[in-house]
Amino acid sequence: MDSAESAGGRLGAVLSAPRAGVVALGDRGPWLATTPAQARQVLTDVAHFDFPADVSRSGDLSASRGETRSGHLLFEPLTPDQVARGVATFARLWPESVAAHDRDAPGEPYDAMRLLRRPVARSTCDALLDHASEQQRDTVADGVLAWIDALAPVISAARAPRRWSRVRRDEREARHDLEDALAQVDGLPGTPQQAATMLAAGIQVPIAAGSWLLAWLGSHPSYDVEPAHAAWETLRLTPPTWITARLTTTDVELGGARLAAGSVVLVSPLLLGRLAELVPGDPDGLAGFDPDRWQDETRRPGAWLPFGAGPHACPGRNLGMAVLVHLAGWATTHRVRLAREVKIDQSRGLAPLPCRFTTAVGGGGSR
Numbered sequence: 468m469d470s471a472e473s474a475g476g477r478l479g480a481v482l483s484a485p486r487a488g489v490v491a492l493g494d495r496g497p498w499l500a501t502t503p504a505q506a507r508q509v510l511t512d513v514a515h516f517d518f519p520a521d522v523s524r525s526g527d528l529s530a531s532r533g534e535t536r537s538g539h540l541l542f543e544p545l546t547p548d549q550v551a552r553g554v555a556t557f558a559r560l561w562p563e564s565v566a567a568h569d570r571d572a573p574g575e576p577y578d579a580m581r582l583l584r585r586p587v588a589r590s591t592c593d594a595l596l597d598h599a600s601e602q603q604r605d606t607v608a609d610g611v612l613a614w615i616d617a618l619a620p621v622i623s624a625a626r627a628p629r630r631w632s633r634v635r636r637d638e639r640e641a642r643h644d645l646e647d648a649l650a651q652v653d654g655l656p657g658t659p660q661q662a663a664t665m666l667a668a669g670i671q672v673p674i675a676a677g678s679w680l681l682a683w684l685g686s687h688p689s690y691d692v693e694p695a696h697a698a699w700e701t702l703r704l705t706p707p708t709w710i711t712a713r714l715t716t717t718d719v720e721l722g723g724a725r726l727a728a729g730s731v732v733l734v735s736p737l738l739l740g741r742l743a744e745l746v747p748g749d750p751d752g753l754a755g756f757d758p759d760r761w762q763d764e765t766r767r768p769g770a771w772l773p774f775g776a777g778p779h780a781c782p783g784r785n786l787g788m789a790v791l792v793h794l795a796g797w798a799t800t801h802r803v804r805l806a807r808e809v810k811i812d813q814s815r816g817l818a819p820l821p822c823r824f825t826t827a828v829g830g831g832g833s834r
């Protein structure tokens with residue numbers, strides 16, 4: 468597997484930044500918080516560090532004119548019932564997705580990012596859309612996946628695409644189709660626009676996280692591993708939301724530096740997950756996948772903030788973890804193995820490109 472440590476682009480710049488104080492990544496920022504205390508300050512002090520308005524381009528706010536989302540809706544954390552419903556759907560649909568591949572492409576390696584789409588989309592829809600019919604959930608799940616696909620070229624474009632460009636129009640159309648489908652559903656979490664945002668966040672990120680989990684376990688095939696430890700270790704080494712951005716609303720002090728109003732400040736769970744103070748085990752081995760390190764209970768898994776922190780922390784974290792733990796259990800009993808070298812796709816969060824794997828137990832033509 469390609470390692471984050473040898474990656475170029477923004478990932479390389481963040482990982483090679485000095486790990487003290489707040490660091491300017493360019494002449495005039497963005498600024499990078501490099502300690503857990505600074506990261507917490509940025510994520511919890513929403514009066515001074517606000518959400519950028521254009522979240523679709525988070526991490527690259529070079530075109531930002533300083534608009535923030537102050538005063539917008541906070542999402543309620545999922546209830547235990549919602550989590551139970553979501554993970555039950557995932558547990559039912561994941562083997563179906565694997566079996567469909569065995570039918571359609573026997574002997575071909577599985578593609579994690581593809582296989583996970585429907586089980587994750589339906590799992591999140593079932594968790595959130597209590598009052599929707601089966602058919603509505605199917606329509607909405609397909610609509611979210613179509614919107615996520617249409618958003619990809621908007622996010623990964625080197626420069627923000629123009630308002631009337633083809634990619635913007637396709638994205639708008641997909642978003643409107645989804646919002647129309649959501650408008651038919653009773654008891655939505657918020658308006659159709661807000662529900663669409665929540666569903667997209669709750670589907671795109673777990674698909675990438677699940678794919679990374681299979682990639683890590685597939686490159687350590689004989690691992691007799693505790694599923695929760697494998698899930699945490701995956702979220703430590705390759706958190707899909709590896710960087711998040713805030714804009715300062717006023718002049719503010721951070722880590723001894725004075726930042727002007729309108730500065731972009733970045734927090735990176737991926738960087739924090741490589742700090743020896745937060746992670747047990749040999750400080751020289753922190754770039755390696757070692758789920759057993761979490762048997763040492765002197766450090767709390769998640770202290771590197773793979774689900775964020777503060778009022779905008781992930782409301783779906785319990786469902787995300789439950790799905791990953793389920794998938795890790797499946798991967799170890801089926802002896803997942805990587806079939807191809809994995810590269811790191813940084814175009815939109817972090818995703819494995821591709822994660823093609825086989826299983827030694829149970830999979831049709833996949834041996």
Ligand code: HEM
Pocket residue numbers: 540541542545591594595664665666668669670672673676702706707708711712772773774775776778779780781782783784786787788791
């Ligand atoms: C392993 C799976 C997941 C990971 C690693 C993850 C990670 C994150 C992170 C890091 C944030 C904070 C981003 C920021 O501060 O800018 C976030 C926010 C969010 N997540 Fe998740 N997430 C996961 C699963 C889910 C699920 C299952 C749902 C919904 C059911 C969900 C819904 C959301 C929403 C709506 C937000 C935005 C919160 C806000 O803006 O106030 N996530 N997630």
